[in-house]
Amino acid sequence: MNVMTKPETTEVDPISLQVIRGAFETIAEEMGHVLYRMSFSSIIRESQDLGAGLFDTDYNTLCESESTPMHIGSIPGYLRGIEETLEDGEWFEGDVVVHNHPYYGASHTPDLAIVVPVFYEGRLVGFAGNTAHHVDIGAATPGLIIDVPDVFAEGMLLAGVKLYRKGKANTGMWNYIRMNSRAAQQLISDIEAQVASARLGAKRFVELIEKYGEDVVFGAANQLMDYSERMTRQRLSEIPDGDYEAEGFLDDDGRNRGQQLKVKVTVKVRGDAVEVDLTGSADQTPTAYNVPFEGSTKVAAFAAFRKLLLDTATSEMRVPSNEGSFRPIKVTAPLGSIFNPKFPASAEARFTQCNRMIDLIIRALAPVLPETVIAGSSASISFAAYSGVRPSGDYWVFLEVNEGAYGGRPRSDGPDAIDNLMANTRNNPLEDLAMHIPMICDRYELRDDMPPGAGEFRGGIGVVKSQRVLTPGFITHESERHTEAPWGIFGGHEGAVGKCLLYNYATPDDVTEMHSKFSGLEVKADDVMAYYSPNGGGFGNPLNRPAKKVLEDVLDGFCTVKHAHDAYGVVIDLEEETVDIEATNKLRDKMQRQN
Incomplete structure (x- = not known):
């Protein structure tokens, strides 16, 4: 022994x-x-x-x-x-x-x-x-x-x-x-x-x-x-003591449609320590849409503060990733809630709730960390399982994580088409997909049907990916934010909600809009699932965005001429690919007065 x-x-x-x-x-x-x-x-x-x-x-x-x-x-x-x-x-x-x-x-x-x-x-x-x-x-x-x-x-x-x-x-x-x-x-x-x-x-x-x-x-x-631990406590001590709250709503639990689930976050800062209190969040669900407390809820809270306070890109000193940074952080979630379910509740589909929790921690602290926080991100995850049975009788199974978008930041636009907040996976090469799985990717690009949240620094643009199965099979999809758009901040506008469409390759106009979560959907050969991830919210007053940047977004297809006019107060001559400076100044002055 x-x-x-x-x-x-x-x-x-x-x-x-x-x-x-x-x-x-x-x-x-x-x-x-x-x-x-x-x-x-x-x-x-x-x-x-x-x-x-x-x-x-x-x-x-x-x-x-x-x-x-x-x-x-x-x-x-x-x-x-x-x-x-x-x-x-x-x-x-x-x-x-x-x-x-x-x-x-x-x-x-x-x-x-x-x-x-x-x-x-x-x-x-x-x-x-x-x-x-x-x-x-x-x-x-x-x-x-x-x-x-x-x-x-x-x-x-x-x-x-x-x-x-x-x-x-x-x-x-x-x-x-x-x-x-x-x-x-x-x-x-x-x-x-x-x-x-x-x-x-x-x-x-x-x-x-x-x-x-x-x-x-x-x-x-x-x-x-x-x-x-010292470095984490030092950064926490720079936040004024107080209770900071934010709340949002998840689409549903994957079964009970139209019944949103509340996520409430209270960040309690006391000296050089902090408590993340999830009291007031929804009760545990009858589906797998719950979050294991020890293995996921607490970990998400730890990650939130490391991102906010010890990010390697913004910190003067690089702080090792170890247990010390977790010690000043306490996490509370009532037993029987979505973030601390009672056995034997299922808790497999737990990621989007964690991402939304981090998004709300950021929102709660925005008033006291204006130079650190970002606007609302997609704060979800698109996790899809495609599967079918080969002629040999063996299953093929493919798991895919689709990208989202960050919110606008204090000094730059939100990054486009990228995992955000708690997620950090890489995309799967399409060539690898075609080599091993009976599927084809028909479309994979930046989303172009809805603009990102307008702001001095715009929100990030989500991804659209259309995956076609070549054999009969099944699809299970876990995502979020089809009903509540990423929030804008400090005058920025909200982003755009996500969506998921299903159609057959032969009849692309016969489209069914899916819920953000669905399980074991039986599909036919050449059925396509098209996922549109949410666009991030904007940071700061859109009227402060340089007109040249707005023009660049229009020329890149990220923004329409009408949206440039209505949201940014920028008048663009699309044929000449120029900004009408005089008309823009007049329009912006008018919009400022109306605000």
């Missing part, structure tokens, strides 16, 4: 501290790189829907890969859940654990975690772990689920299960996993990639300890966490 005794840590000199910090970050990046390079499914291999890092025996994050925040930030919750459920009740050298139970710390069931214990001189000193979103874990509908009654319909629930025990493979468990997935080969191969990544992380962790000594490595880790 291993005994976990902690060595006394020492004060590490600044040069050694930076060297070890760099080593930690390199190990995490190498783990992530190995994982996505070895994986077979496009959601991991191309989109990089994953996270990886190292952890101490108190489950503190020591370092994390630069990947999707929801993944890496959630692993401490997985580790605490594993502690409650671990097979054998203890760790041995050579163990490899798989875990995905949302009521034991997981972010949601398709995100399988692989954890390897790190032993040094016979003692457990830490963990190397990763998570990745898998193509299919045998849920009620292929790939993704929304309208299901409970957590047991989400697919395989794995809690503290050892895939390897003392280095020996648990063949029964591997066979169980293989026999309970529609995409078995991809699932098994991707798990094997996770195992390789975690084992590499454990190996590198031991090599680091051997090189610098256990007391120095953990001394540096503790100092780095303390530094991240």
Whole structure:
């Protein structure tokens, strides 16, 4: 039996501290790189829907890969859940654990975690772990689920299960996993990639300890966490004490149409600490549209403040991504609410709620952080699962994350067609799609049917993507913001809501407008799903936008001549491709007086 005794840590000199910090970050990046390079499914291999890092025996994050925040930030919750459920009740050298139970710390069931214990001189000193979103874990509908009654319909629930025990493979468990997935080969191969990544992380962790000594490595880790905590508290202390509120509404729960779900955020700032209170948000839903508290709700709040206060592009000093930045942040959500459901409620389709929570944290703090916040982003996610059965009888399953758009920013326009807020996945190359899946992308470009939110700095433009299936199959789609547009700020205008259309390639005028979420829709060969992501809100008074920029947007097709006139007060001669300066000045003066 291993005994976990902690060595006394020492004060590490600044040069050694930076060297070890760099080593930690390199190990995490190498783990992530190995994982996505070895994986077979496009959601991991191309989109990089994953996270990886190292952890101490108190489950503190020591370092994390630069990947999707929801993944890496959630692993401490997985580790605490594993502690409650671990097979054998203890760790041995050579163990490899798989875990995905949302009521034991997981972010949601398709995100399988692989954890390897790190032993040094016979003692457990830490963990190397990763998570990745898998193509299919045998849920009620292929790939993704929304309208299901409970957590047991989400697919395989794995809690503290050892895939390897003392280095020996648990063949029964591997066979169980293989026999309970529609995409078995991809699932098994991707798990094997996770195992390789975690084992590499454990190996590198031991090599680091051997090189610098256990007391120095953990001394540096503790100092780095303390530094991240100090920097977070310093930035929080710059926000005036107070309670800051914002609320919004989600479209529906995927079953009960027309019944919006309230999201209410109260940000309580007290000195150098903050509480995100979600009291007042909707009750848990009867579908999978709930959010696991430990693995997702808390992680979203942590990510929100790191983005607001410690962004690497705007901060003077780069602050390590570790547990320290989480310590000053408390998260509260009533048990039985959408952000803290009671077992056995399903909680697989949980991402859009997290993105909206972050969007509302930003909105709540806008009055006291005017130079830091942005206008409303798409703050959703379009997560689509396409599937069908090949002539051989085997399933094909494809998961796709579509881009959204940011809101306008204090000094620049919102970025176009990009994951935002909590999302950080990459798009899947269309060539890869055509090589492996019986689908064709008919259209993939910036949205042109609705303008982004007008402002001194306009909102970002969303994406439109039309995917055509070549065989009969099924589509499940999880998205949001079809009823409430991204908000404008400081005089900026709101953006545009999203939409989702379904039609057949042979009859493109016979269009059905879909809800933002639908499950297991049966489709025919050559049916097309066209998704239009929301456009971001505008930042600042549109009348302050330089007329030349408005002209450029018109010429680029992002803005019509009429919209330039009505929203920006800019008069454009489209034939000459010029601005009528005199007419523009008169119109803007008139509009300013009317405001």
